[in-house]
Amino acid sequence: MRLTRRQVIGAIVLGLASPLPVRRAAQATSENAAAAIKAILGDAVLREGKVSLDMPSIAENGNSVPLTVSVDSPMTATDHVRSIHVFAEANPRPNVAHFHLGPRAGRAQVSTRIRLFTSQKIIAIAALSDGSFWSGSTEVVITLAACIEE
Amino acid sequence: MPQALIRVPAEVKKGEIFEIKTLISHAMETGVRRDNTGRLIPRDIINRFVCTYNGEEIFRADLFPAIAANPFLTFFTVATKSGELVFQWTDDHGTTQTEKAKITVV
Numbered sequence: 001m002r003l004t005r006r007q008v009i010g011a012i013v014l015g016l017a018s019p020l021p022v023r024r025a026a027q028a029t030s031e032n033a034a035a036a037i038k039a040i041l042g043d044a045v046l047r048e049g050k051v052s053l054d055m056p057s058i059a060e061n062g063n064s065v066p067l068t069v070s071v072d073s074p075m076t077a078t079d080h081v082r083s084i085h086v087f088a089e090a091n092p093r094p095n096v097a098h099f100h101l102g103p104r105a106g107r108a109q110v111s112t113r114i115r116l117f118t119s120q121k122i123i124a125i126a127a128l129s130d131g132s133f134w135s136g137s138t139e140v141v142i143t144l145a146a147c148i149e150e
Numbered sequence: 151m152p153q154a155l156i157r158v159p160a161e162v163k164k165g166e167i168f169e170i171k172t173l174i175s176h177a178m179e180t181g182v183r184r185d186n187t188g189r190l191i192p193r194d195i196i197n198r199f200v201c202t203y204n205g206e207e208i209f210r211a212d213l214f215p216a217i218a219a220n221p222f223l224t225f226f227t228v229a230t231k232s233g234e235l236v237f238q239w240t241d242d243h244g245t246t247q248t249e250k251a252k253i254t255v256v
Contacts (some may be wrong), residue, residue: 064218091216092182100210101223104203106167106228110211113218115180 031085033094033123040085040098040125044133051084051136062146064115069099071108071126071134076096081108083127090120115146152176154249156237161254162229170201170209171224172240174247180215196221198240203253204233229255
């Protein structure tokens, strides 16, 4: 098969132009998220586990995506979740919400609806009463973005 | 102020963990959108929600523009004594709205 001149030029333009700005934008947003997470963590170590995020894997409308975050914890006076922090890496501002709980909650589970600017990873971090931090994450694909509608 | 909806069971057993659902009507204007003349629409969101049970805080949330319009929150608590649940939402202007719900523990 012979390539037409148009196909060759098209391929060159695509190859040169598209990956660079996309990569740069993704990097900038995850840096914002990293800073927001750092503000919660301080010098503590973040471990993976205990936290689960329940979200649809594909959401039609980024303006309202259901989110349920739960933490595996007995929720007693000596062993409970103090707070849960949710971050959306690729949103214009990565902070989504901070939830403050205590032993009175009985169950470490919170639900809400959130806005997502684009398909991305959602991260939740739980701060436990023993001072440890645990994280969980999930990927959501968005077909209609939030934040840009008139 | 906007309209709020709250759902709590009317009666629960002592020690039982029950779910509380809340919804308040609010545009949750993000501050990143522009109007049709290209000017930024200023941010106006509910940034704080607190729930107390007989005066003791059981749940608090700091909210950001990434929370969808008409903020919906559900959370849990343990039934201790009969009494009152108080819900308070605070917006960017410092205006608050308070709702109450009675709970009977048997």
